[in-house]
Amino acid sequence: METKAIELKQPAEWKIKWYRFRKNPLTLIGGFVLILFIIMAAFAPLLTPYEPDSIDMSNRLASPSAAHWFGTDEVGRDIFTRVIYGARLSLGMGISVVVVTGLIGTIIGATAGYFGGKFGQIIMRIMDVILAFPTLVLAMALTAALGPSLFNAMLAIAIVKIPVFVRLARSETLVVRERLYVKAAKTFGLSDIWIIFRHVIPNVITPVIIQITIDLGDVILLIATLGFLGLGAQPPTPEWGAMIHTGWEYFLNQWWYATFPGLFIFLASVSFNLLGDGLRDLLDPKSLK
C-alpha cells in the first residue's frame, strides 16, 4: 500500500485573495482611506502642533488658513486637531464596540443555533424584539434612560447591534451543525462546548468578520449621531458628532466648523462599507467568481 500526496501546483492562498481584492478598486479606495484614518488616529499628537482642548480666545472662529487648516471653533481650538483626535475616539470606540458585540453575538447565536429547540427560540424572540425598533430610536431611548455619556452610548449601541450578529451566527450555525465533522465529533462523545468553540465558531466567523467591517461604518455614524443629539460624548470631548452639534449654530457664517467633522464621518462610514463589501467578495466562498 502506498500513496503519495499530490502536490497541487497552485499559487499561495494569499496570492489568490490579493488577486481578487485588487480587482475591486472601490475596496482598495476604502481600505486606503481607512489606513490613512488609522495613521491619523495613531499619530495624532505628531501631526499637529496644537492640543485638542487648548483654548485661544484671541483666535475664535478663524477661517481655514495655513496655521489652522480647518479653522478654529468658538473658543479658538484648532478644528483639524480636534478632528484627528476625534478619529482616534470614533475609530477606537467604534472598533471596540463592534468587535466585542460581534464576538458576544456570535457566541450567543452559535449556541442558539447549535442547540435549537426552546432555548434557541427564546433567544431569537428576544432578538426579534430588539430588532422590531428602529436602531436609532432604540439607541436614543436607551441612552436617554441610562443617562447621556459616551460609555452609555456605546452600551446602547451594543444592545441594538447584537441581534444582527446573533442572527447571522445562528443561521450559519444551522448549516455547520449538519456537517459531518460536527456529527463525527458528537459520536466521539466530545462536549457541546468543545464542538461550539472548536468546530462551529471557527466555521461561522468569516461572515461575522465581514459583518463587523460593514457595521463599523454604521456604528461610527451612530456614535456621531448620538453625540450630535447630545446623548453621547459630552463637550469638550473632541467627538465628531458633538462637534457638529455645536458647529451647527455657526453653520451659516462659519461653514468649516461643522463641515470638516461631517466630512470625516462620511469618509469613515463609507470606507468601512466599501471595505466590508470587498471583504465579503474576498472571504465568502459563495461569491467566488
Place this chain on the structure above:
Amino acid sequence: MFLQIKNLSVTFNSIYGKTDVLEDVSLHVNKGEIIGIVGESGSGKSVTALSILGLLDRNAEITNGEIIYKDKNLLQLSEKEIQLLRGKEIGMIFQEPMTALNPTMKIGKQIANVIQKHQKVNKKEADRLTIAALKDVKINDPEEVAKKYPFQLSGGMRQRVVIALAMSAPPELVIADEPTTALDVTIQAEILKLMQELCEKKGTSIILITHDLGVVANICDRVYVMYGGKIVEEGNTKQVLMKSSHPYTRGLIESLPEGKSQDEALKVLHGESFNPRNRPQGCVFYSRCPIRTEKCLHEQPTIVEVNQDHKISCWEAEVYVDHQELV
C-alpha cells in the same frame, strides 16, 4: 458519419493559470447508436459533452479541433444557431433533473411548449403529444403528472420527465451526462431501458457519459475510455471491456469488486485520481501505470489499433493484447 469530434483541445483559464482539460480528443457517433464516454473525475468526459452543446463556461477556451455535426462545424456557429440546434436536434439530460426543469411551471406545459416550438402544431395537438411523450417514458398516469409541478415528483419521475422533454422535439442526438448517477439502481435500470428503447424506436443517437462501467456494458454499442483529458481506449463495448488493452481500463475493471471472491484482495490502481493541474509531459497515466517505461515519461503515446474496431493510446500496446478475457 453523424457527429464527429476531431482533435478537440480545451483549456481552462483561471487564476491558477492555464489548465489543459481536453487534449486532442477525437470521437464519432453513428446514426442510431449509443456510445459511452467513461471516465473518473478529472477525465474530461463532461467537458467533452458540454463542448458539443456549446455550453462551456466562459473561462474555457477551445484551442484546437472541430466538432462536425451533419457537415457543419458546430464551433463556427453563432450562439443563435447553436441555440436552435439545442433542444430541437440535440437534446440533453443531466445528472440533476431539476437543472433542466422550470420549477414554477407545470410539467405538461413545459413539454407542450417545447413541442409547439419545434413541431409547429396547434395547442390541442401539442397537449395530445405531451401525454404521448409522458407515456413513452413509462409514466403510468400521464394526465395526472402533466398537472404537477416538478417539486411534487420523486427523483426518478423527474428524470423521466426530463427524458420526455429531451425527446419531445424529437432530437436526433441526445447527450446524457450521468443521467442515472443520482438515482437508485432499480430506477436506474428502468431509465436505462427506456433510453435504449427510445434509441431503437426513434433512431436517436445517444452519447452516454458515465463513470459506471456496468452501465456502459449494458447499453452502449461502443465506448471511449477517458483519462486525464485524453481518450486512452476506444472500440466496441465487448472488446474494450473484455479484452481491455490499456493498463488504465484494465486496472479499472480489475479493481471492481464485482465477481471477486471475498478472500482475494482487489487489484489496485495505485495513486490518486488525475489532477489536471499536474499534467505530465509524457503519458497522462504514467504516474499510476503498472507497465510504464522510460519512454512513457517523456513522450505522449500514439494511437494504435490492437484489433479491428479497438484502439488504444499506449506505448506498451502489445502487453495485454493476447491476455485472457476479463469478464
Place this chain on the structure above:
Amino acid sequence: MLTIKNLSKQFDGVIAVENISISIKRGQTYGLVGESGSGKSTIGNITIGLLEPTSGTIKFKEKELWNKKGKFIRPPAGMMQIVFQDPQSSLDVRFTIKDIVTEPLRALPKQMQKEKFSNEYLVQLMRRVGMNEDHLNRYPHEFSGGQRQRIAIARAIITDPEFIILDEPTSALDVSVQAQILNLLKQLQKEMKLTYLFISHDMSVIRYMCDEIGVLYRGRLVEEGETEKLFLSPQEEYTKRLFSSLPRLSTVKEG
C-alpha cells in the same frame, strides 16, 4: 457484539425504520443494503447515538445503548466508531490532519490520551492507513478524496475500537480509489479484529465485503442471510428486483 431488537424510528410521524431486528457477531461484517429512503443510514445513526429511536432496543456487548429516558449511553473509550460517506464534509477544513485524527482522543480518560498522543503512535497510525507522518501538519484541502477517506479511517481506528459503522465509505470515491479503500478496510479488520456494520447501496461492494447482509426496503428488513446464499437465491420479490437491476460487466451488450 451488537443486537438490535424491534427498532423503529419515525420522523414527525413518517416511518423511517420499522421493527428491525439484527444481530451482528464479533469479527463479522454485516451489510445493510438498500436504496434511498430505505432507512439504512438511520439505523447507523441510531446505533452511534446521533438519532434517538422511537422504540426498540440496541445492545452493544450486552449493554443497552439507549436508556428508558431516551438518553444515549456511550460505550466507553472509543469502542465504537463511524466512518461517513463524504470525506469532504467529515473533516473540518480548519483543523490540521493531526488535530483531526487525534480528536476522538479528547473524549478519552487522561491516561489513555497520553499514550496515544505520542508521536510514534501517530506515525504508526498514519502508515497503517497508507499515509505518512509528513501529512500530519497539513490541511484537508491538500488531499484527494481517497486520501481524505484514509484520514477519516485513521481517526476512527485511533481509539482501538471493536466496532465500526461504515456508512457508504466509498460511495463518493472514484472506482479506482474505491478498491484501495476496500482493501484497507479488509486488512484493518484482520489486523485489529474489527466488527463492521457496512451500509451501502452498492451491491457488488456489499457482496465483496460482507459475511451477512440485510436487505432494507422502505424501512423494513425484507430479507436477511448469508451473503452468497442470498445473492445466489434471493427469496423476496424486492431482493430479486434489486439484484437484477445492478448493471453488471458480465452482461455486456453484444455489438
